[in-house]
Amino acid sequence: MSATQEFRIKWGMVIDLDKCTGCGSCMVACQAENNVAPAEDGLNRRRALNWLLVYRLSNGKPFPDHDIAYLPRPCMQCGKPSCVSVCPVVATTKDEEGGIVSQVTPRCIGCRYCMASCPYHARYFNWHDPVWPAGMEKTLTPDVSVRPRGVVEKCTFCHHRLMAAKDRAYAEGRDPEKLPDGAYVTSCTEACPNGAISFGDVNNPEHKVHELIKSPYAFRLLERLGTDPQVWYVSRREWVRRLGDNYLNNEPTKG
Amino acid sequence: MEDRQESTAPQKEVCSRFKCRLCGVAPFFVGIVVALVFGWWLFPTLMFNSQEQPVQFTHDTHVNVAGLDCNYCHKIRPDGTFSAIPTTKECAVCHQVLLGESRAERVFWDEYVRPGKEVAWLIYQKQPDNVFFSHAPHSLENCNNCHEFSKTELCLFCHVNVKDKAPTYHENRLSGYSKDTMKMWQCERCHANPNHLAGTAANNACFVCHK
Numbered sequence: 001m002s003a004t005q006e007f008r009i010k011w012g013m014v015i016d017l018d019k020c021t022g023c024g025s026c027m028v029a030c031q032a033e034n035n036v037a038p039a040e041d042g043l044n045r046r047r048a049l050n051w052l053l054v055y056r057l058s059n060g061k062p063f064p065d066h067d068i069a070y071l072p073r074p075c076m077q078c079g080k081p082s083c084v085s086v087c088p089v090v091a092t093t094k095d096e097e098g099g100i101v102s103q104v105t106p107r108c109i110g111c112r113y114c115m116a117s118c119p120y121h122a123r124y125f126n127w128h129d130p131v132w133p134a135g136m137e138k139t140l141t142p143d144v145s146v147r148p149r150g151v152v153e154k155c156t157f158c159h160h161r162l163m164a165a166k167d168r169a170y171a172e173g174r175d176p177e178k179l180p181d182g183a184y185v186t187s188c189t190e191a192c193p194n195g196a197i198s199f200g201d202v203n204n205p206e207h208k209v210h211e212l213i214k215s216p217y218a219f220r221l222l223e224r225l226g227t228d229p230q231v232w233y234v235s236r237r238e239w240v241r242r243l244g245d246n247y248l249n250n251e252p253t254k255g
Numbered sequence: 256m257e258d259r260q261e262s263t264a265p266q267k268e269v270c271s272r273f274k275c276r277l278c279g280v281a282p283f284f285v286g287i288v289v290a291l292v293f294g295w296w297l298f299p300t301l302m303f304n305s306q307e308q309p310v311q312f313t314h315d316t317h318v319n320v321a322g323l324d325c326n327y328c329h330k331i332r333p334d335g336t337f338s339a340i341p342t343t344k345e346c347a348v349c350h351q352v353l354l355g356e357s358r359a360e361r362v363f364w365d366e367y368v369r370p371g372k373e374v375a376w377l378i379y380q381k382q383p384d385n386v387f388f389s390h391a392p393h394s395l396e397n398c399n400n401c402h403e404f405s406k407t408e409l410c411l412f413c414h415v416n417v418k419d420k421a422p423t424y425h426e427n428r429l430s431g432y433s434k435d436t437m438k439m440w441q442c443e444r445c446h447a448n449p450n451h452l453a454g455t456a457a458n459n460a461c462f463v464c465h466k
Contacts, residue, residue, distance in 0.1 A: 090461075093460065093461050093462075095460040095461070096461075096462050097458065102460065102461045106383075106385045106465075107461075144466055145385040146384065156462075159462055163387060163389065164335065164336075166391075167335030167389050167392070168391075169335070170335055170391040170392050170394065170397060171333055171334065171391050172333070172335075173396075176392075177456065
């Protein structure tokens with residue numbers, strides 16, 4: 001099976017970095033939605049899992065030219081995912097309409113090959129069984145499974161929300177393959193207080209993101225690696241766009 | 256071929272020697288039979304415990320005597336979720352008073368309706384945590400765009416027959432899962448059916464059924 005497949009629907013996320021204040025609401029919303037156990041120390045790399053992680057970018061200049069930006073990083077749901085091609089047990093695939101890269105944790109054998117291959121560090125390994133402080137297990141989302149130790153996990157674009165949106169479409173007699181804009185959005189999209197995150201089908205002209213990705217200020221992370229990510233970033237600041245890829249000193253920034 | 260024909264000459268001797276060897280091999284055959292009995296019959300029975308439903312509810316009474324439609328108790332809500340099994344309060348619409356003399360109803364009334372407690376129904380088809388299933392795409396309206404199933408026919412593709420008495424529930428002692436769940440290949444037999452792949456959203460991608 002080839003790792004690349006074209007889909008009619010392409011779920012995509014557009015993050016406006018100029019609107020992002022780095023507040024971290026998206027990270028919290030993601031963790032709560034996707035049953036990621038609360039870590040005692042979020043900075044402990046062995047313990048903390050972040051399906052969505054906010055990075056801080058800096059232009060590295062002294063005051064008064066100093067500037068910073070924040071960059072939330074979900075799984076890019078690459079069009080040509082390197083993780084899929086290296087998985088020895090077909091635990092991660094890109095074969096579903098919409099292009100979301102799956103992660104079937106019962107199938108995963110924990111070899112962590114995919115983590116090594118992912119250029120975005122979007123994948124995390126469960127070194128320990130998750131622990132919920134007493135009483136907090138009531139906050140678990142029933143439509144998301146809980147992962148045991150020994151498997152890799154990652155952002156799924158809140159895939160369960162896609163299924164819920166489709167179920168509603170079935171019940172209302174609408175076509176589940178033609179969801180209207182906003183019927184399916186991820187938890188982080190909903191949580192962003194500043195509206196920095198937009199979500200939808202980039203192939204569907206009726207969805208907002210269809211236009212957003214055409215902006216001259218839109219770019220994708222490490223685009224020239226050829227992974228064809230389904231997450232776009234928008235920034236009007238050139239230095240931010242320049243950090244999105246590896247440029248040679250004499251190369252002009254895209255956009 | 257030729258070799259074998261030549262070796263038929265000292266047949267008698269071979270035969271007696273063979274008999275003797277059979278005596279030596281016999282314990283192994285017995286061993287295999289014992290192992291097969293253990294592996295195929297005894298172990299699977301030991302693996303599962305049997306439980307009865309907490310309330311001896313019968314579908315036949317409610318569907319044929321009380322004249323209820325399946326949808327009265329098992330419906331797909333307008334938002335696409337499945338109502339599953341009614342709450343005690345919903346049953347109590349009728350069971351506010353004792354309707355008959357049966358012991359089962361008495362138990363239901365005494366232990367659940369009066370204290371207002373929910374019944375811990377055992378779900379034969381309860382899937383593991385990592386499986387995503389939803390009834391909305393498998394609804395009668397949806398399937399009958401192409402087929403002509405009756406309601407019970409449809410449910411029986413996937414469910415045990417609960418028409419008369421509620422069947423015994425078998426739980427795996429190790430995993431805690433029900434014995435009567437649908438296995439992955441059973442879902443896939445229908446999902447990977449070329450006739451379905453072409454015209455419906457029945458998809459065999461892993462993430463359709465897993466979460």
